[in-house]
Amino acid sequence: MKTRFLSLDILRGITLAGMILVNNNGNGDFTYGPLLHAKWNGFTPTDLVFPSFLFMVGVAMRFSLKAFNYELTPSVRNKILKRTIYLFLINYFVFYFPFTDFSFEKLRFLNVLPRIALSYCAVSFLTLQVPSKWLTWINAGILLSFWGILYVFGDAGSWMDISSNAVRKLDLFLFGESHLYHGNVINGIRIAFDPEGFLSTLPAISTCLFGYQVSLYLENQAKENKSASLGLLGWGAALVLVAVIWDHAFPINKKLWTSSFVLLCAGIDFILIGFLNWWIETKERHFGNTFFLVFGTNSILAYGISEVIAIQLGKFQIQDMSASDWLYWHIFEPIFGKYNGSLAYAITFVLVCWGVCWVFWRKKIFLKV
Template identity: 60%
Template sequence: MKNRILSLDIFRGLTIFGMILVNNNGNGEYSYAPLLHAKWHGFTPTDLVFPSFLFIVGVAIRQAFKNFDFQLTPSLRNKIIKRTLLIFLVNYIIFYFPFTNFDIHKLRYLNVLPRIALSYCFVSFLILKTPSKYLTYINVGILVVYWFILWMFGDPGVPYELATNAIGKLDIFLFGPDHLYHGNGIPFDPEGLLSTLPALSTCLFGYQVALFLDEKKDKKEDVLLNLWIWGILLIMLALAWNSVFPINKKIWSSSFVLLCAGLDMLLLGTIYHLVDVKGKTLWNEFFLVFGKNAILAYAFSEVLAIQMGHFMLPSGDSEINSSDWLYWHVFEPLFGKYNGSLAYAISFVLVCWSFCWVFYKRKVFLKL
C-alpha cells in the first residue's frame, strides 16, 4: 500500500509480539506481574496490548481510505462489510477448529476479533459520513455517555464491580450466561457488547492521530513533541477520572481509554520519530514480520495454543496438556518457576515468528 507508514507496521508488530507473549506465559501462577492483566481495577503493561491494536486499526483506517478519497462508494461500503464479517468468521474458525466438540449452545459470540471487527466497521462508516471537525466531540460524547450508562444501570453504590455492572447484565439478558466468558469465576465477558462502545473511542483516537500525522507530513520533526504533549495530557486526565470511574480494562472504562490512548501516543510518536524521521532500522525487520501479517500471526498463535491445550501427554500417574508438560518438564527444570514461565512465553513467540517469517520472506501477507 503506497500510503503505508513504516512505523505503524513496526508498532503493530510490537503489539502482536506483546499479545502473543502475554497470552502464552507457560504458567499463569508463576508469571511476572507485568505479564498478567490487572485482576479488576488497576493497570499493568499487559492491559495496554489489546487497546494498542485497536488504536492501530484506527490509524490504518485513515491510510487505507486515502485510496478511495474518503468517499463512501458502494464498492467501499461492501468492502467494509465484507471485512467485518470475515473477521468474525476467522474468530470462530480459530477458537472452534477443528469443530469436533463444537456446541452452538455454548458459542461465545464476542471476543477479541469481533471487537476489532465492530470497531473497524463503526469507525469506518463514522469517518466517511462525518466531517473531521466533529470527531473530538463524538469521542468525548462516547466516553461520557458510557460512564453515565454504567453509573445509572449498575447496582447502586457498586456500579463498576464484577457482579454488579451493566455490561454483564446486558450480555446475560441478550445472550445468556452460556455464551459468555467464564474465566473470572462468573459469566462476564471482557469483550461484552456494551463495553464495545468505549472500544470504538480507542479506535477513533487512532484515526485522529492519523489525521494529525497527515497534517504534519511536511513537518515530521514536530510529531514527537506534539504527540508527547497530547499523550501526557490524556494520561493526566485518565488519572484524575480514575478517582470516580476506575481504570479497568475488563469494563473498558473511559479512564482506561484515555490512559491507553495517551500511552499509545507516546509510543507511536517515539517510533515514528525514530523510524520515519531519523531513519533508524534496528529491529525493524523483526517486528515487520508480525506487523505486516498481524492476522496470520494472531491466528496461528491462538490455534497453536488451543491445540496444545487439547493434546495430552503422560506426566507421572496422570496426563497433562502439552503446554503444561513443556513448562514442568523442560522450562521449569532449566530456568525455575518464574523465569521458566517467561522462557516458555518467549519461545512460543519465536515459534510463531518463525512461522510468519516464511510468509514474510515470500511476500505472502494475509489480508481480510
C-alpha cells in the same frame, strides 16, 4: 508527501509480539506480575496490549480508506461489511478448529476479533460520513456517555462490581450466560462476565477512533513537512494526566474498558508513536526493525497462528496433562525455574510464531481481510 509510516508498522508488530507473549505465559500461577492483567480495577503493562492493537487498527484505517477517496460508495460499504463478517468467521475458526467438540449452546459470541470487527465497522462508517473536525467531540461524547450508562444502569452502590455492572447485565440479556466468558473466579465461583462485552465495545470504538485521529495528525504534519513527534508526546502526556484524574471517579478497568482506561492507553500509545516516529522517521534508525515488521505487516495472520497453536497445545494430552503444561513442567521449569521458566516458555512461543510468519513474509504472502 509520505503516505506510509514505517514506525506504525513497527508499533503494530511490537503490540502483536506483546499480545502473543502475555497470552501464552506457560503457567499462570508462576507468571511475573507485569505479564498478567489487573484482576479488576488498576493497570498493568499487559492491559495495554489489546487496546494498542485496536488503536493501530484505527491508525491503519486512514491509509487503507485513501484508496477509496474517503467516500462511502456502495462498493466501499460492502467491503466494510464483508471485512467485519470475515473477522467474526476467522475468530470462530481459530477458537473452534477442528470443530470436533463444537457446541453452539456454548459458543462465545464475542471475543478479541469480534471486538476489532465491530470497532472497525463503526469507525469506518463514522469517519466516512462525519467531517474530521467533529471526531474529537464525538469521541468525548462516547466516553462521557459510557460513564453515565454504567452509573445509571448498574446496581446502585456497586455499579463497578463484576457481578452487577451494566456490561454484564446487557450481555446476559442479549446472549445468555452460556455464551459469555467464564474465566473470572470470585470467591471460588466462576462467574459469567465477558471482558469483550457488547456494551463495552462502545468505548472500544473510542480507542479505535483515537488511532484514526493520530493518522490524521501524522498526515497533516507530513503535508506541511513538520515533525509530528513533539505534538504526539504532548497530547499523550495530557491524555494520561486526564486519565489519572478521572480514575478517582471512574476507575481504570480493562475488563470494563472504562473511559479512563481508554484515555490512559491512548495517551501511552500517543507517546509510543511519538517516540518511534522520531526514532525511525526522523533519525532514520532501522536496527532490528525487521523482527517487528514480520508481525506488524501480517498482524491478523500472526494472531490467528498464535491462537491456533495455543489452543491445540491445550487440547493435546501428554501423560494426562495438556501439551503446554507438559512442555512447561518437563522442559522449561527444570531448566529455568518456575517464574523464569514461564517467561522462557512465553518468549519461545513468540519466536515459534515469528518463525512461521517469517516464511509468509519472505514469500510476500499477507493475509488481507
